[in-house]
Amino acid sequence: MRSLPLILVLFISFNCFSKTIFESGTQKTQLLQLFTSEGCSSCPLADKWLSTQKSNPELFKSFIPMAFHVDYWDRLGWKDTYSQSKFTDRQRLLKSQGLIKSVYTPGIIFEDKEFRQWFKGNGTITTTNQAAKKLMATIENDVLIVNYDSDQTDLVVNIAYLKMNEVVDINRGENSGKQLKHDFVVLEMMQVRYKKNTPIILDFLTEGKNKDTALSIWITKDNRLENLQAVGGYL
Template structure:
C-alpha cells in the first residue's frame, strides 16, 4: 500500500475528485510525529492526545500531526495492523542522527526534535517554528504538483493519513481487552527527491476502514530527516 510515481490507468472515483490546494505560510509548519504501537500499554494515552488535535483551529495551518505505528512490539503478542517496518526504521534513523535520545514508544518528535514534556503532563508544545519558505501543493484528481520556494534539492515525503480508525478486539498483548481508537495514522508513505518542483501521480488512498482521509507532505534535506517545511489537509470526497 504505497503511494507512487505510477502510470496506472485513472481510477474513476479518485480521478474525478475536485481540485484541491494547500499552502503553508513562510514560517515553518510544525510536523508532529507520534511513534506508537497497539502493543504498547502506555501508547493509548498518547494516541488520545494526538486525536484531540483534530479539534484545534490551527490544525493543518501551523502544525500537521502524524502517527507512525512501529512493528518492534508485535512480538509480545499483538500484531499492530497499522505498523510497517519502514516506520520503525524512520524512528531508528532519528536515533542514528542523534535527534532523539533513544527508540521508544510513545515517542513524540516535533520538527525533528524529541519532545518529552508530554510525559510530565504537558499538552502544548513550545513554538519552534522559524522562517523557512512557502510550500504549495495542488491536487487535481490523482495528479499532485508540489513546489517550494528555496532552490535546493530536497526529499519530498507524501503520506495518506487515516482518521477515525478503531481496533475493537485486542485479544493479546499489553492492551488485551481494550478498544483502541486512532487518528492521523500514516497508512502509506513515499519519498521522492527533487529541486523545488515535484509532479507525482498518486495511487488511490488505502481503504482500511478510516472515516476520513488526509494528506500530509513535508520536505527534508537529502541526507537527513530534519524537517524543513510541512503542510497537510483533508481530502475532499469524490462523490
C-alpha cells in the first residue's frame, strides 16, 4: 500500500484536530445587530457601514456585529438571498420585550437598545466598561463546548454562524441593478439551554473553518433577549 506524503498527513491531522477558543474578559462584550434586507433601498448604506467594522480594532473584543436579513421585504419584488422568517421573529420579539420601539429596516441595535445616532451620521461604536461574567467557547471540529462563570440555571446559549465577503447582484426590487456586498451575515442561528461542559453539535458548519466565516456566541436568560456576555471570532 502506498503511503501518503508526510506534508499531506500533517495537513489532514491539523484539520481533523484543530481547536478554536474564544474567551471573554470580565467586561461585557456587546452585540451590534443590524436588521436589514436586500429589498430595502435604504439598507445598502447600513450594510456598508457594518462592513467597515472589519477594520475596527475592538472587533470581537468589545463588540460583535451580526446582520440579520428579515423576510418582510421579500414579497415586494426581490427575495433576499439570506432572509429567514426567524430573523423577522427575532426583531418582533425585541419590540415585544421593549428593547426597540418598532420593526423596520435598517434597524440597528447596540447594547440591547436602538442605535439611532447612526441615522444622524454618527456611527462610532463606543466600548463599555460594564462588568460581566467570563465566557469561554471551545470549538473542535463540529463540536462546541461553552463555559460561563455563573451558577444560574435559567440560561440559554445563542449561536450565530456568520459569513463574510458575500456579493449579490440584484435584478429586481428597490435595489435593482445594484451589486450589494455583505459582511457578518447570519446564515444560521440556534439556541440551546446552557449546561456547563455539555457538547453542542454545530451541524450547520457547511462552509468549514476559513477566514470568511465566524461564530458569535452569547448568553441570555430564558425567554429574554438581553445579552449577558458574548464571545466570537473568525473560524
